[in-house]
Amino acid sequence: MTIELHCFGESGNSYKAALALELSGLPWEPVFVDFFGGAARTDDFRGFNPMAEAPVLVDGDVTLSQSGAIQQYITDKTGKFGGRPEDKYEVLRWVLWDNHKMSSQAGMTRFLINFLPEKHRPPEVIAFMQGRLKAAYQTLESHLEGRDWLVGDGLTNADISCCSYLYYPEPFGFDRAAWPHIDAWLSRISAVPGWKHPYDLMPGRPSDRT
Amino acid sequence: MTIELHCFGESGNSYKAALALELSGLPWEPVFVDFFGGAARTDDFRGFNPMAEAPVLVDGDVTLSQSGAIQQYITDKTGKFGGRPEDKYEVLRWVLWDNHKMSSQAGMTRFLINFLPEKHRPPEVIAFMQGRLKAAYQTLESHLEGRDWLVGDGLTNADISCCSYLYYPEPFGFDRAAWPHIDAWLSRISAVPGWKHPYDLMPGRPSDRT
Numbered sequence: 001m002t003i004e005l006h007c008f009g010e011s012g013n014s015y016k017a018a019l020a021l022e023l024s025g026l027p028w029e030p031v032f033v034d035f036f037g038g039a040a041r042t043d044d045f046r047g048f049n050p051m052a053e054a055p056v057l058v059d060g061d062v063t064l065s066q067s068g069a070i071q072q073y074i075t076d077k078t079g080k081f082g083g084r085p086e087d088k089y090e091v092l093r094w095v096l097w098d099n100h101k102m103s104s105q106a107g108m109t110r111f112l113i114n115f116l117p118e119k120h121r122p123p124e125v126i127a128f129m130q131g132r133l134k135a136a137y138q139t140l141e142s143h144l145e146g147r148d149w150l151v152g153d154g155l156t157n158a159d160i161s162c163c164s165y166l167y168y169p170e171p172f173g174f175d176r177a178a179w180p181h182i183d184a185w186l187s188r189i190s191a192v193p194g195w196k197h198p199y200d201l202m203p204g205r206p207s208d209r210t
Numbered sequence: 211m212t213i214e215l216h217c218f219g220e221s222g223n224s225y226k227a228a229l230a231l232e233l234s235g236l237p238w239e240p241v242f243v244d245f246f247g248g249a250a251r252t253d254d255f256r257g258f259n260p261m262a263e264a265p266v267l268v269d270g271d272v273t274l275s276q277s278g279a280i281q282q283y284i285t286d287k288t289g290k291f292g293g294r295p296e297d298k299y300e301v302l303r304w305v306l307w308d309n310h311k312m313s314s315q316a317g318m319t320r321f322l323i324n325f326l327p328e329k330h331r332p333p334e335v336i337a338f339m340q341g342r343l344k345a346a347y348q349t350l351e352s353h354l355e356g357r358d359w360l361v362g363d364g365l366t367n368a369d370i371s372c373c374s375y376l377y378y379p380e381p382f383g384f385d386r387a388a389w390p391h392i393d394a395w396l397s398r399i400s401a402v403p404g405w406k407h408p409y410d411l412m413p414g415r416p417s418d419r420t
Binding site for chain 2: 051052062064065066067068069072073089092093095096097099100101103104122124125128139
């Protein structure tokens with residue numbers, strides 16, 4: 001049975017789930033959520049996912065949102081990306097850190113800068129968030145010094161979660177060249193066989209709306 | 211062996227771990243992190259936890275940060291707060307949602323309003339965050355309608371995570387009376403035998419610094 005992932009290309013959170021599905025080898029297909037057209041805010045979608053967010057995975061009777069929970073589901077189903085047994089908490093720790101300190105703020109900042117009409121953009125909020133994000137990039141950069149992967153010796157959910165917003169072309173303050181260890185790590189992830197860019201993996205990209 | 215939790219009273223993220231430890235019955239003791247005195251930013255602490263954050267759990271050879279990872283560790287050790295087996299992903303989903311959409315923003319907003327010198331307070335950022343938080347309270351309020359607990363029929367890590375910032379007396383825009391289902395749920399959690407308020411469970415409170 002083909003797994004459905006309700007998602008859209010601009011969503012880094014969707015990308016975490018889509019990339020994990022793609023690299024896992026599970027049969028899956030994206031179902032476009034017209035987020036910018038308001039689809040996630042309709043009563044129908046809220047009935048489906050009261051958190052009113054993407055991605056949502058549907059696998060037979062299972063309906064699940066929150067990318068980190070979907071990643072864990074894929075790991076339990078395939079045995080992939082969970083790391084070694086002794087790395088379980090370390091992988092979870094980085095997935096939580098990403099949700100807490102990085103993706104949540106990167107996603108919002110990228111949205112404010114790129115997807116909100118210019119007259120509605122709050123410059124103070126953007127500057128504040130970019131300051132917080134810089135601290136997050138620094139944490140990641142320091143951790144990756146001397147390491148190929150965030151946890152253990154291979155790709156795990158920690159990498160899939162933390163990399164998600166960093167491949168997008170729209171500017172939000174992340175300058176890949178300024179962070180050499182992050183840069184090398186992103187190249188390492190995108191060299192994994194089967195890797196695809198978010199806009200090649202999911203429907204929906206900014207140029208569709210212009 | 212007594213588990214150490216490096217924490218401080220004002221930290222809702224520390225509270226998640228402290229409350230789980232306290233209610234689990236495990237032997238534990240708090241170790242004060244003088245966060246407002248800069249302790250989490252010293253090289254010593256960064257060596258201990260490169261994410262430069264509290265809480266940090268130390269249990270023999272295990273050193274672990276990120277409250278959600280610590281909560282999972284306590285669940286694996288005691289069998290408590292994980293919910294029924296079929297609720298595994300739903301509990302994880304709410305823990306991630308809390309880290310992503312609620313605690314991260316509530317903690318920051320409460321910090322900006324209460325713990326930052328008045329001249330450094332960014333009013334635009336505070337207003338923006340309070341708008342985002344209102345949407346989070348609404349998600350929680352809607353989900354709790356007709357439910358006693360966030361997941362299943364008893365206290366789980368989902369409740370322990372999501373409630374953490376909502377017991378604090380310092381104002382940050384959460385008006386408990388305005389959200390009747392959240393209000394009743396918070397009363398339900400605080401009626402659990404052994405429950406303690408954050409300032410009664412961990413050292414450090416605002417009045418220590420005035």
